[in-house]
Amino acid sequence: MFSIHMTRLHELTVVLYAFSVLLYFFDFLNHNRKANRIAFWLLAFVWVLQTVFLFLYMVKTGRFPVLTIFEGLYFYAWVLITLSLGINRLLRIDFIVFFTNILGFIVMVIHTFVPEQYGSHVVGKQLVSELLLIHITMAIVSYGAFSLSFVFSLLYLLQYDLLKRKKWGKRLLRLADLHKLERSSYILAVIGVPMLMLSLILGLQWAFLKVPGMPWYDMKIIGSFLLLTAYSIYLYLHIVKGLAGKSLALWNVASFLIVLINFFLFGKLSSFHFWYG
Incomplete structure (x- = not known):
């Protein structure tokens, strides 16, 4: 049951992430401030969901999740969103969030298609x-x-x-x-x-x-x-x-x-x- 909830949470995150990037793209082409604001809050919600996912994953595994490519890609995407939101808040530079999260979304998509069991869990436990x-x-x-x-x-x-x-x-x-x-x-x-x-x-x-x-x-x-x-x-x-x-x-x-x-x-x-x- 726990795995099903984690999967659904991840699917929701990817969908909302996609909508956010699309709205940022629409704003980039048409200079639509309303689309920009919606995209920003969607991305902020994505960050919350990602943070919850990381926390639940840490509770499940009992360690910080960076020991496999599955975990590393997810953490990398989380770092990109965190930094882009923080810099956008501090510097107020338009388009920085859009361009950064094109990269972040690509990483998330790659992560989605990497099987979770990628790499040896036995080895992972030995090397922790x-x-x-x-x-x-x-x-x-x-x-x-x-x-x-x-x-x-x-x-x-x-x-x-x-x-x-x-x-x-x-x-x-x-x-x-x-x-x-x-x-x-x-x-x-x-x-x-x-x-x-x-x-x-x-x-x-x-x-x-x-x-x-x-x-x-x-x-x-x-x-x-x-x-x-x-x-x-x-x-x-x-x-x-x-x-x-x-x-x-x-x-x-x-x-x-x-x-x-x-x-x-x-x-x-x-x-x-x-x-x-």
Whole structure:
């Protein structure tokens, strides 16, 4: 009975999420403030349902739910909604919630089609430790920060293109100015880089203790360090070299591709990352 209720709760969440994204899309095309408000409150309700789902899942499993790809994708989507709602509340930047939750909804759809039993529950129980949970949680939160940084860079490029082509209109006015978009993207990268670095340190420490003989050339490890390097270069270019504008935004977009590759592909090629199967 409990599983049936959990399934129905998840189905309702996905449906409401879809309506929210569609209303945001309608607002993006037609500048409809009423649609924007309805979409926002629908998304807020989705966040409540997701939070309830996570809480019930934690009660059911007795642990923080990030040890399988099924759990990790759901938590990643929850992080994206949480960050987008928070930033929208603080900065009042139109379209940030829409663009972020296109990505979040894609993650939710992928999560829906991943079987819950994906990965070994026996292995999962053997590997549970506070160190591992903190490692995975910090990694996903850093991915959430990079995701929003990527969205801000996309909005920057969109605003830049509209200004360059002198497309004056409501869409241009509703986007934040270039400096604000670039600054927001940079701040989120500043949050994501140390989070990822700490996650890698904790993950390596956990692997040293729990996985003797671990191959250090593992694709997941290599991918994580490539990701850290890409965003560290982004910060270096901005802080030391003073690079700004379109070039920096494009670098950020390219770096985010490594996030996607590392999250979805390198985990599959890993020889010991059971969380990714």
